[in-house]
Amino acid sequence: MEINNISFSYDKKNDQLKSVTSEIVKGKITTIIGPNGCGKSTLLGVMSNNYAPHTGQVVLDGKELNMYKTKELAKKLAVVHQSNEAPSDLTVEKLTSFGRLPHRTLFAQERKEDEEAIEWALTCTNLQNKRAKTLQQLSGGERQRVWIAMAIAQRTSILFLDEPTTFLDIYYQIEILELIKKLNVDHGLTIVMVLHDMNQAIRYSDRLLVMKNGQLFMEGAPHDIMTESMIKSVYGVDVIVKHDQDTGLYMVPVGI
Numbered sequence: 001m002e003i004n005n006i007s008f009s010y011d012k013k014n015d016q017l018k019s020v021t022s023e024i025v026k027g028k029i030t031t032i033i034g035p036n037g038c039g040k041s042t043l044l045g046v047m048s049n050n051y052a053p054h055t056g057q058v059v060l061d062g063k064e065l066n067m068y069k070t071k072e073l074a075k076k077l078a079v080v081h082q083s084n085e086a087p088s089d090l091t092v093e094k095l096t097s098f099g100r101l102p103h104r105t106l107f108a109q110e111r112k113e114d115e116e117a118i119e120w121a122l123t124c125t126n127l128q129n130k131r132a133k134t135l136q137q138l139s140g141g142e143r144q145r146v147w148i149a150m151a152i153a154q155r156t157s158i159l160f161l162d163e164p165t166t167f168l169d170i171y172y173q174i175e176i177l178e179l180i181k182k183l184n185v186d187h188g189l190t191i192v193m194v195l196h197d198m199n200q201a202i203r204y205s206d207r208l209l210v211m212k213n214g215q216l217f218m219e220g221a222p223h224d225i226m227t228e229s230m231i232k233s234v235y236g237v238d239v240i241v242k243h244d245q246d247t248g249l250y251m252v253p254v255g256i
C-alpha cells in the first residue's frame with residue numbers, strides 16, 4: 001500500500017493530516033505511534049477509505065482506494081476499530097460470522113468456505129470453547145479477541161488494528177500482541193496497528209511510523225529510529241534507551 005502525499009481535514013479549515021507519504025510493506029508489522037491527537041486514527045481511517053483525503057491518494061495493489069467497491073476492499077483489508085459495540089445477546093460465533101458478509105450475496109446461505117473461515121478465525125483467536133457465549137459473558141481480553149476473530153474471518157491479507165490493547169491488563173495486552181504476531185508470522189498477514197506503549201511498539205513491530213501534529217515525523221525499523229532525542233522531540237519526554245541482550249531495545253521514561 002502506497003500513501004501518497006495525503007492531506008485531510010475534518011472541518012475543511014485545519015488539516016489533521018499534512019502531506020503524509022509512506023508505504024506499508026507487505027508481510028510486515030507496521031505500528032503508528034505518536035502523541036494524543038497527532039492523527040494516528042485519522043491516518044488509519046484514510047488508509048481504510050473511511051475518510052477521503054483532499055489531496056493525495058492511497059494506492060492498494062496498484063489501484064486507488066476510492067476506486068474500490070466497498071465489498072471488494074473488504075476482501076483485501078479488515079479493520080479492528082478502537083471501540084466496538086454489538087447487541088449483547090449475539091454469540092461469539094454469530095459475531096465472527098459477520099466477517100463473512102463481504103464474501104456473501106444477499107440471502108445466500110453460508111457456504112463451506114464461510115464455515116471454514118469462521119472455524120479458522122475462532123481457532124486462531126482461541127475462542128472455540130466460547131463460541132456459544134454472548135459478549136457480556138466474556139472478559140475484556142476475550143471480547144477483543146472476538147473483534148479480531150470477526151476481522152480475520154474476512155480472510156483479508158491486510159489487518160488494521162486501532163489501539164488493540166487499550167483497557168486490557170498487561171496479561172491480555174501481551175496475549176493480543178502475541179496473537180497479532182502469530183497472524184503475521186504464521187499466516188502472512190500484513191499488519192498496521194496503532195499503539196501507545198512504546199516498548200510494545202518496539203518489540204512487536206518491523207517498522208514504525210512516528211507522527212507528530214498530523215505529519216509523518218520519522219519512519220523506519222525500531223532499532224534505527226527509537227532514540228532519546230526522537231522521543232524528546234515527539235513526546236517532550238526524557239527517556240533513557242537501553243539495549244539488553246535478552247529483551248533487546250527498550251526505553252525508560254525519566255522525566256518531562
Ligand SMILES: Nc1ncnc2c1ncn2[C@@H]1O[C@H](COP(=O)(O)OP(=O)(O)OP(=O)(O)O)[C@@H](O)[C@H]1O
Pocket residue numbers: 010011016034035036037038039040041042043
Ligand atoms: N470526527 C472528528 N471530527 C473532528 N475532528 C476530529 C475527529 N476525529 C478526530 N478529530 C481531530 O483530529 C485530530 C487527530 O485525531 P486522531 O484521533 O486521528 O488522533 P490520534 O493520534 O489517533 O489520537 P489518540 O492517540 O488520542 O487516539 C485531533 O485534533 C482530533 O481532535
